Amino acid sequence: METPAGKECRFFFGDYYRGRNHEECRLLLATSPPQNWTPDLCYTCPVPEIQLANACPEMVLEGRVERPFPYIKKQVTIQAYCKKSLRKVDEPKIGCGECHPLPPIFSE
Numbered sequence: 001m002e003t004p005a006g007k008e009c010r011f012f013f014g015d016y017y018r019g020r021n022h023e024e025c026r027l028l029l030a031t032s033p034p035q036n037w038t039p040d041l042c043y044t045c046p047v048p049e050i051q052l053a054n055a056c057p058e059m060v061l062e063g064r065v066e067r068p069f070p071y072i073k074k075q076v077t078i079q080a081y082c083k084k085s086l087r088k089v090d091e092p093k094i095g096c097g098e099c100h101p102l103p104p105i106f107s108e
Contacts, residue, residue: 004039007048011063028076029061035065042108045076046092053093056100058084 013026
């Protein structure tokens with residue numbers, strides 16, 4: 001579904017049926033405890049770019065709303081884990097390297 005920032009994200013949900021205006025981020029609702037979501041977080045969220053770059057079904061994303069420094073707007077930070085290799089993914093846009101190895105031409 002399209003976010004308020006105009007990007008496609010599978011975690012964003014908007015219910016506009018018969019005049020309703022309910023929007024939520026299901027990635028942030030799935031955390032424990034659930035994080036507060038506001039539409040302005042979608043403008044700086046890295047999840048849509050990660051989904052465009054890497055569509056691995058084994059990668060699990062966990063989001064958290066954090067303020068990097070005082071007096072700076074809150075931002076969504078992402079941690080990625082691979083269910084197949086059972087380890088943290090350092091670069092979610094690329095992946096863990098085990099599920100989808102790079103072709104030999106790129107390994108030089």
